[in-house]
Amino acid sequence: MTRDHCQADAKPPETRARALLASTMQTAMLWNLLGVVLSQGFGFLVFLVLARKLPPDVFGVVALASMVTDFVAADGRTACMDAIIHARRDDDRYFNSAFAAFFSVALIVSLGTMLASSLVAQTFNEPLISGFMRVFALLILFIPWVAVMDALLMKDLRFRQSTQRNVAASLIAGICGIAWTFSPWVIWALVVQRLVALVAEAILEFHMTRWFPTGSIDWKDTVQFLRRFFALWTILIITQTIGRAFTFVFGLRYDAATVGLMRAAGRIVEAVQVPIVSSLMALWFPLMSKVRGNLKSEGDIYNNIIRTAVFICFPVFAGMALVADDVVRLLLAGRYQDAAPMIEAIATTRLLVPIVWFNTIAMTSLGMSRQSLVYSAAALVVELLSLVVFTNLSAPEALLLVPAPTILVGIIGNVALNRRLAQSNWSHYRELMPAVFATLGMAACTLTFRTLAVDSPTLWRLGGSVVIGAVVYLGWLAVFNRAWLLERVRLLRGQGQDGGASETA
Template sequence: MKDYQQVKERTISGLIWSFIDLLASQGIQFVVLLILARILAPEHFGLIGMVAIVIAVSNSIIDSGFSQALIREKEVSRAEYSTIFYFNILMSSLLYTALYVAAPYISAFFNESQLMIMIRFLSFGIVVNSFAIIPRVLLIKKLQFRTQSLITMTSSTLAGIFSVYLAAKGYGVWSLVVQALMTQALQTIFLWTVTKWLPVWSFKIAFFRRLFRFGSKLLLSGLIDTFYQNIYSLLIGRLYPAAMLGYYTNAAKLTDVIANSTTAALQRVTYPVLSGFQDDALQLRNMYERLIRLAAYIMFPLMIGFLTVAESFIPLLLGEQWIHSIGYFKLLCLAAMIYPLHALNLNILQVKGRADLFLKLEIIKKSLLTLLIGASLLFSLGIYGLITAAVLCSYLSLFINTYYSAREISYSVQEQLKDLIPSFFLALLMGGFVLLVGMLLPELYFIRILVQGLSGVIFYFTMSRVLKLFEFEILYSELMRIFNGRKEKLMKAKGA
């Protein structure tokens, strides 16, 4: 049996490094976004948003669920990795060809002539991305998130600097196109350099079929999820002017910087860790319980905090021309609060090998979202109605995910909700406190955000300590352990 304490420490340490990785990379992209938002027009971001769904769906097809399947496998040979590598290259080449041919028709659908050449350039990133999948899987299986952090930060920084230069020179939307392609290309080069992995000339048909049985269901689930994650770009881009999509796109990007950093960090660290306990039901349940409580403890106050300062946050960072994004941002924060909980619940299904159930749930949840979107369009509720449909679906879907994952690990819906309530109500209290503080402050964006933010953090952690919340104790002890470990290393280095 694995040493539970050791795995727990590695998991929390991995979470911290993974969070630093994603926060740093998202932070760099965030800074670049702030600069570009003041140089480019909302229409430019709207044009990129129109293309997003095509590229995102294509990247899901390339991966085909094989990344998760490979991570779940305990032992994978070089020949088996090579099998998936060659399949990814083949699929990406076919998809690039299909998108190249379809570009004029997609451009006509959105009634934007310049989309054709944009799609043909951006879709080449699909081929580039296919080369990075196996090296990235290798690092994830080894929990080497610090290495990934450096790769992501370096790639994002270099691409961001160049895109700002192009925007300043008047290249408009093409600065965003180059940024996306350059980021993917640099990440791929760095991943291959670090892992030093090379394929062999082998294609294991039996291994491919076995992984495809598991991965194909994740592929369909991923395609459905990716399509619906980008459906708002499709609908808003088709029904409204490009500027309106630009307002929504940047509101969504700001939310993603905050929410996806946490969600992706939790998902990519916890999946390989939970997979290690797939044959030990008790340890799996215990680890999952701690992780879901930790996720709620971090995410609830984060999103509520940003929601409460949105009136100052958006115009300060993006400029007054983006005030139309404020309402969209607030609604998206409500939906994003529970993203990590969705991710952890779905990780359990993958760990238990229930790819069939994973697919079933995606169909159920997306059918629900389709009905809600349909109702919004039927009653002409506009963009706010569309986003509200997503918020409602997110919360209803959590109950669906929780119900099915609970059956796999004997951790009932009632037990899960009971464990989440302390963090939820404490986050609400913090949000109310931050709003009260804001009412006493002058109408200066920077001062309001600074004072409200600091007061919210102090309030939340002080109350956590007073109430002796389990989640706070875990985070505090682990951060102290890492800090003291670094301190000891520095002292030894100085002594040497």
């Protein structure tokens, strides 16, 4: 052993956990930042081009048609990846068993979707939904293979390869989607974009992992995987059901055009949300699996992920809500102007991300699967009840008010996690207050500027709002909460608590 290795091994577990957290957070955030500049940035440009070519109701039809298959394409894919990582197995026999189990589930959902496609189209009085649903049903048969390869990348924290895949797939799919808008079948452009993206991801991940399913299957492993998979999948389904319930209810209560406006507003928010939230979401299972059983290290990882989420999410989403009108005016065609109030509502609800959204994955990664399931079910019931109660509302009002009651559920989840980590609730919330007060100061100054600049050119007002918001937010923290700010910066730079460079994860 070298001296460096001996010194590294001599470090206490909590120091190693902090070094692991710092280096992994830096890697994840840097590569996801690159991902948003290239993959998400290009994908967003493609969305803007398609929005000028397609009316809102086409986006609405695609959203309604993909409701069922997204339970596999999005939630199932994530659950499969997390289940494999959580198992901490590294043999092809287990990967083949996981693939076979997940493929069986995908096949059942695919057949059911095809059979139900005509009925769903009749329910929403949109014949085009039926054709879209059948295509999406076939696409999910590729998901099990891609999900296993996702796990092979992420279990080794290979964020760089994951970003390269996302960038390349987004670029190829975007070009094909835009090119398709010049064909006579322009309404299928969004479907073509999804198809090409999935095929490109599969090819690129195979190049990176060289993994392909074979017949080497252990049925005991299959059963064990299914138990873990269904537990994680159920939690994800419950968590994501409210969003799909929104889509379903909006389609019935309003029309496909309103669903399309909501989807356009959500797409703009997601352009900022995905690189932030997904970067932090991706940390939970890999990091917690490294320090499992060490209470202090678990608490350190949990607290710092939450505080970093607050540090980033609060100013970003509060700022988006403030400048929504300018964003829509600059980016979208006139027929999408009604999306601005929806962006304000959606961005405002995203302030709940650090308080509500992370509870489920934090519980699961800490071995609290039963509590995670109960928590997710409670949050779903509360939001569904809100969706039923708030009936005589405009679409933006519904988007804002329906998620509001989940704040109480989120606090209960925070309390359960703090008890599991043996830390006080007061200290947990006290460490979030610097970002809260800085965001309030930022909002007040930005609103004042926008009131004074109400007659100014849109681009100048938007740019000024961003600059003033950033200066006030960071300036407030630098003056009143300097140590807290420096701690967030050190972690994002990949440095440990002492400010030195951390170990490589």
